[in-house]
Amino acid sequence: MGRMLDDISSKMLFKASKGDEDETKILVHSTHDTALSGLMTTFDVYDEKWPAFTASITFELFRRRKPESSNSSRFNLSGVASTVQGVLSPFSGKDKNQSDHYIRMRYQNRNLVLPMCSEEGKHLPGSPEFCTLSAFRDRVKELTPVDWEAECAPSGRTFS
Template identity: 25%
Template sequence: MGRPCALREKEVERVFSTPTIQQINSDYAEFFNLVGNNTGVDLSENGFRDITTVVDFLYIQVSYRIYYPPLPDWTTEGNVKCNNNPIIPCKDKTVYEIMKEMNDLRFYVMYNSTELHKLDGGSVLTDIGKKFGEYVAGNRSVTYNIYSAHDSTVSAVLTALQISDAKQPEYTATVMVELHKSAGDAQGHEVKVFYKPITDNSSIEEKNLPGCPSPCKLEDFLQYVKRFEISDWDKECGNNVPTTPAPPSTDSLGLTHQEKITIIACSTVVVVFCLILLIMFVRKRSSRSMAPYLSLGTGA
């Protein structure tokens, strides 16, 4: 999910610009102004989209039961004005409760489109389907796979499977996708999906996939996740990938034109240098052999 994707950015921009979301931004304009004034975070452009910047810190404090310091006083105030928005009613709710409800819906909206199913949670589900296929084919070296991920990834997987409860997953929330032998078919296999929303208790939910109630035949599950396959990420996303230049042509020796010019130039320099040394050597020998004899004189 962290890889660059132009299509994903465009799709996220689209889902946060729908009339429904814009109506929330309009109805809660005064609310976003209140939050912004108390935090310094600018929520004027798209408060619904950006509210997670604020609420995440508070949610961590509440989730981990960090009672000191307590939540800021302004987050526990009520009487919030929201123009009776039908999607997120504000009556009898505190500022924090409204922010949390917005963030829950935001997690759902963020991943709930055909394109986002494929680009986000779909990559995990494709990998699971691939491993199930390999196991049934006889490659059983791995029997248990664990994917460590953020709450956003958990939400993306739940939404892609169309079993999301439209809430931000609790920290340590777990999705389990299990491969079983079919009860009535010795050669068959089936898939069960479980969701454990919180680890503080033993609650665990068995989920039914759309059109494939649990247990779901492996063939049907693989067909379901097949829609998420991406063979070329950059092509799928429409990323502008620099074109790799063609390698320079070479001769029979594997040398490019530029390499041959370099070799010729270096060879010429070496030859010229050797000629200069040879000329200097010859001239020095010649000067010695032609030295004049000393005159002995005849005496007077």
């Protein structure tokens, strides 16, 4: 899962840092049921049920907007998206602060709360399904080999 998640994560980070300067509107990865169950297992949200035909996982990217008035305590999220069979949609505005960006993982149109984002500061306050982009990226880095050939080679084999 590391290679695919690294691609998604890198493109989300690029979109978060460039905003409207990046014209990417959607990112689609097509995959098999085995990859979907692998992704859910990787993020500790697998429900032990095999993915249905045409099942999908969507990773959406959001940016938190500043409240319109100083009395407002609600968070206003501007939707953007990326997916495995999914989406990387546009931002509005010019705020490029990575800490104000959130990832939401959805399976079959249901929000998933990722255990890796359960700690305070790793999700949008009051909305645990919105994982901070930095917490998401940290987990993806843990899953992504630094040296693909060495780390993914069968035991005792090397590639030339």
